[in-house]
Amino acid sequence: MxxxxxxxxxxxxxxxxxxxxQYFVPSAPQKPPPEAQKAGETTAPGQQAAPAQVPGTVPGAPIAPVITVRERAAVLAESPRVAIDGKRVAGSINLKGARIDDVVLKDYHVTVDKKSANITLFSPPGTEHPYYAEAGIAQTNGLKTPGPDTVWTADKQKLTSGDRVTLSWDNGEGQVFKRTIALDDNYMFTITQSVENKGAAPIAVTPYALVSRHGTPVTRGFYILHEGPIGVIGGSLQEPSYSDIAEAREKAVKSTGGWIGITDDYWLAALVPPQDAEVTASFKHFAGGAKKDIYQSDILAQTREVAPGASTESVVRLFAGAKETYTIDAYAEKLGIDRFDRAIDWGWFYWLTxxxxxxxxxxxxxxxxxxxxxxxxxxxxxxxxxxxxxxxxxxxxxxxxxxxxxxxxxxxxxxxxxxxxxxxxxxxxxxxxxxxxxxxxxxxxxxxxxxxxxxxxxxxxxxxxxxxxxxxxxxxxxxxxxxxxxxxxxxxxxxxxxxxxxxxxxxxxxxxxxxxxxxxxxxxxxxxxxxxxxxxxxxxxxxxxxxxxxxxxxxxxxxxxxxxxxxxxxxxxxxxxxxx
Structure with missing residues (x-):
């Protein structure tokens, strides 16, 4: 008895x-510092932040000087943009840098009140919490590539679901760069980059894509819920915390396919390369201005040579939206994304949960x-x-x-x-x-x-x-x-x-x-x-x-x-x- x-x-x-x-011993939520800043551009994959861009290296802009944080609307109005008006997302693409830095979720609100503000996922540098995605071409062998201040030309003023917009830029040295951005009915952007070499010599092209978050976000701080860098890379699920990446500075893994990004409790920004492509996937941490940390998840594709008169094309997908179970599962099945459903933290009892x-x-x-x-x-x-x-x-x-x-x-x-x-x-x-x-x-x-x-x-x-x-x-x-x-x-x-x-x-x-x-x-x-x-x-x-x-x-x-x-x-x- x-x-x-x-x-x-x-x-x-x-x-x-x-x-x-989780209540008595929570994982300590990290709060962003009180100092306000306009966090500048992060580095592209393969390079740590530098005080200035050095020609012949993977592109990386210096951290911008600290200035007063401005209203989101004011920052969005400072540069030319292509509006995003999808079925489930709204926002804009910044033609300066060709960044997707403005994404609002139409179906979700901050509170239970349907009149409350919609959830803002991405915001541009200059706002209180910059968070964005971009794709680009790393600088190699003196190739003049578009940078963070490059102003692109768009073939239309609005991107809607089921449609696409093409951005173009000519470097004046014989190469024409294009980025075609398509949006489906939910949360998946498809970014197709092409480089046409009209010059007299061959060029080396190395595509990359990144998701960058400036400032350590306030998390719910629960032991049973992962919030932060996440991905299935190198054949395994990776869930390091913000503090893990800050301590390691960088964690790079060779991977075929998979996905990588940053997750919140209910929201996800993730990069999905072609599932048969060999890439280097990395989690990175940079010390930004005013002690504002920057976290980055990125992929670096293999370098390819483009002969004179030829062109090359690369594709990467960006998921930016809500972690809806059946939406995530549909993407995993349709696109063959390895364990994409693990973006939702099902826990140890996955087989039961x-x-x-x-x-x-x-x-x-x-x-x-x-x-x-x-x-x-x-x-x-x-x-x-x-x-x-x-x-x-x-x-x-x-x-x-x-x-x-x-x-x-x-x-x-x-x-x-x-x-x-x-x-x-x-x-x-x-x-x-x-x-x-x-x-x-x-x-x-x-x-x-x-x-x-x-x-x-x-x-x-x-x-x-x-x-x-x-x-x-x-x-x-x-x-x-x-x-x-x-x-x-x-x-x-x-x-x-x-x-x-x-x-x-x-x-x-x-x-x-x-x-x-x-x-x-x-x-x-x-x-x-x-x-x-x-x-x-x-x-x-x-x-x-x-x-x-x-x-x-x-x-x-x-x-x-x-x-x-x-x-x-x-x-x-x-x-x-x-x-x-």
Whole structure:
């Protein structure tokens, strides 16, 4: 009996530690420095930042002098641009440097309020948080290539979904450079670079592409969620943190195909080379002006020679948008991108997490609400584990019935621990009770719980997904609080800082009550100390889950209620054993 209680207690505490780890020991979010600057141009692949561009090397512009950060609209108005008006993205391409540095996501807003601002993914240098992508030709053997200040000529003023725009520039030395940028119906840009050599001598051309982010972004800081540089390069998934890259300065890997970029919780900017092309993929860190760090993910293609009168062409794709599961999967399948779906952090239980999401997504399509999908999926999970739970609850119910006899044994042989254990095992054998059977469902359901947690926490489909009543976002904590009697008192809840978990909402409290009721149906530990610890578990979990996503709390509450109904039914059907 004691061994079983210790096991259950260990499992419960393990869940608490694993769930609470991200709150009590979070990966420290790095905040951008308060100094404002116009971070200048980053280097192209293959070269560290230099105080000035040196002819004959891979192009890299110096960091621009520190100036006052300006409004985004003002910066965008400073240079000629080609407007982007896709079905799902808006923004512009900067003709100065031919950069994609202005991308806004049409379908996503900053808050649950549909009138709030749309999510801004890319912003140009000169704004507070520069973030952009570009493709180019590295400078080799004295070839005059377009740089960050080159002004290109466009063949049209707007890029729409299903269309393309071609940018052109003549270096005046016999070479004509073109960049054709196409946009599909979602978030994928296709950038085709061509160089025509009209000169008298052969030239060497080395294409590159990069995604650059100026300033260390404020991340959510959760251990279970990767935010930062990411990619499948050299045949393996790479997920270094911002601090890892800052410490290493550069990490370069030879790769055939794959992809590389920078990810946020719900958004991704990634470069996708042709999957049969050999490239050098790199993560880089540069110390920018005013101590503003610059992070870069880039690819450098192999150098090719272009004879006089000939031309060469290279293609790279840029994904700049939301990490929608089925959109990402469609790109992975259509373009053959190696493990592109891992841009979404499915976690250690990938084999379980993604199927659970797929089931929830299907149920949401049927029921029209992700909250109802969570409830329905919980029922399905309970049905799958029904035989196991049935055996477990029967054993636990018999254990509870035998509780008075066990207490008598402890009292009778209180000075003889060995005799107590012998008599307890004899009693279990007589009534065909397995004291460890009650632990098995808990152990089996731990991966399911964590997989569901990952789904609710990391998938963009759950972001701003409403339930009913006051739950407007299943991926956010219950917004109500006992401090103002759940909105009945006429004042808002103050910001409690690190003590935010004390602001309990309705659903966490309901979860705690359901956990307490379920615990009352289970056999109580004979040891008084263990009994008190078990009585505190509902309170502990109530406060722990008070700051968790409402969808997870709803799942746990509903799961507890189903378990209570199942266990109560079983207990009524088990005959009372004849004891002596």
């Amino acid at each position: 004691t061994d079983q209680r210790n096991l259950v207690l260990a499992i419960a505490l393990s869940i608490a530690i694993l769930l609470g780890f 993604k199927p659970i999401f797929q089931a929830m997504h299907w149920l949401n399509g049927v029921l029209g609400n992700f909250g109802l999908a969570i409830l329905a999926l919980t029922v399905v999970i309970k049905l799958i584990f029904f035989p196991l739970a049935q055996t477990s609850y029967k054993a636990m119910s018999k254990m509870k019935i035998l509780q008075p006899e066990l207490m008598k044994l402890r009292e009778r042989y209180k000075d003889d621990t060995q005799r107590i254990n012998q008599e307890m095992m004899a009693l279990y054998k007589k009534h065909k009770v397995n004291p460890a059977a009650g632990c098995l469902p808990i152990v089996v359901q731990i991966p399911v719980f964590f997989a569901l947690y990952k789904v609710i926490f990391t998938t963009i489909e759950m972001r701003h997904a409403p339930f009913y009543g006051w739950i407007k976002d299943l991926s956010a904590p219950d917004p109500t609080s006992w401090i103002n009697l759940f909105g009945l008192l006429p004042y808002d809840v103050p910001n409690l800082g690190p003590l935010y978990f004390f602001s309990l909402g309705v659903w966490p409290i309901l979860m705690g009550i359901s956990m307490f009721l379920q615990q009352k149906l289970n056999p109580q530990p004979a040891d008084p100390v263990q009994a008190k610890m078990f009585m505190l578990m509902p309170i502990f979990f109530t406060f722990l889950l008070g700051s968790f996503a409402a969808g997870l709390v709803i799942y746990w509450t509903w799961n507890n209620l189903l378990s209570i109904a199942q266990q109560w039914t079983i207990m009524r059907r088990i005959p009372q054993p004849k004891t002596t």
